[in-house]
Amino acid sequence: MSLIRRRILLAGALALPAVARASEPFPSRPIRYVCPFPPGATNDNVSRTMARALQARLGVPVVVENRAGAGGAVGARFVADSRPDGTTLLNASAGNLTIAPHLNNVGYDPLRAFAPIASAGESYSIVAVNPALPVRSLPDLIAYGRAHPGKLNYASAGIGSAGHFRGALLAEEGGFEALHVPFPGSAPAATSVVTGDCHVMIDPITAPHVVAGRLRGLATIGEDRWDAFPDLPTSAELGIGHNWPSGGWFALFAPAATPPEVVARLNAAFNDALGEAEVAGALRRFGLRPVPLTPGELGARVVADHAATGEALRRLSIA
Structure with a gap:
């Protein structure tokens, strides 16, 4: 057998597994x-x-x-x-x-x-606060932020997360300053609000804490009311967030x-x-x-x- 022929046969043998993989039905x-x-x-x-x-x-x-x-x-x-x-x-x-x-x-x-x-x-979120914060509604939170410039902070799952974005949008529309505190994930961020290290969080993960009374829900973010929290108004009902990007x-x-x-x-x-x-x-x-x-x-x-x-x-x- 010539050297060229042996090389052709070897190349073909090596190609067989790749061909077989390419022809596998999905998923296999x-x-x-x-x-x-x-x-x-x-x-x-x-x-x-x-x-x-x-x-x-x-x-x-x-x-x-x-x-x-x-x-x-x-x-x-x-x-x-x-x-x-x-x-x-x-x-x-x-x-x-x-x-x-x-x-x-x-x-x-x-x-x-x-x-x-x-x-x-689409994800609903709750604007939730530590119960020690003297606010009981989203308008209360905005009024508190305006009355205490630079005193509020909000936790999120990290820089660039939806919670970071929404917190910045809320502060902008509400006309108050708030410090963003990023965490490596939404779970530790929520814990920081429960313990009082942070004041506010906008995230669906706050839901069980609101149910348990560890956090106070002020409003939801979403096109309609979250059926799990029918008594919480949407931010849109309160005139907030109509033009926020999703x-x-x-x-x-x-x-x-x-x-x-x-x-x-x-x-x-x-x-x-x-x-x-x-x-x-x-x-x-x-x-x-x-x-x-x-x-x-x-x-x-x-x-x-x-x-x-x-x-x-x-x-x-x-x-």
Whole structure:
């Protein structure tokens, strides 16, 4: 056998595993479901709920992997750099796709680095305060902030998080100063308000603390009242936040160049899960209003929110 022929046969043998992998039906291997925030955060709760739901529908293990840091940018970059085969997914939020990229060099283009898959829903948030703060309504909080310049602070899950953005928007519209105190995740941020180290937090994770009386809820952020807190008015009812860009959705993304048929398969499984009462109920408990979207609708949403958020951040002198 000639040397050239032996080289051709060897090259063909080495190529067989790659060809076999390329022809594998999706899904045939475990899926990593990356949560870009620490355990206990709202993103983490949503990730675990949807990972279990997808595993039941796809027939392969779907494992949540927490890769926290930089307002969600660390996990997002990891997924952006991963192989586009549908086995590494990102449970993104508005924070790491429409806020953080305006504030830091995150290492990925939020409009080009990902393939939109499906939406988990819009997130309600509660404007919650430590009970020792002498306020009982959102107008009270604004009046207190105006009367005590520079005395209020607000906790968030980190620089570039939705809570950071909304706190800045509230201070701007309310006409008062407030110091932003970032934490490595929403759970420790909420704890800081419970202990009184911080005064205010705007995040769905405050919900159980409000129920238990550890925090006082003043209002919700959302298009309508959160059914778990029917007595709390929305900020919009109080004349606040009508023009705020959205900062409160959660959605699933894959690396750019993921095959359309893989995206379609994941979208179908995800949206089917949203229609299950148990899944939808869990998401509502975490403060989400489930909203199924097509990949195209989700992509358009990201583009619009990215532009509106950038304008607001520049106006607030945050970007």
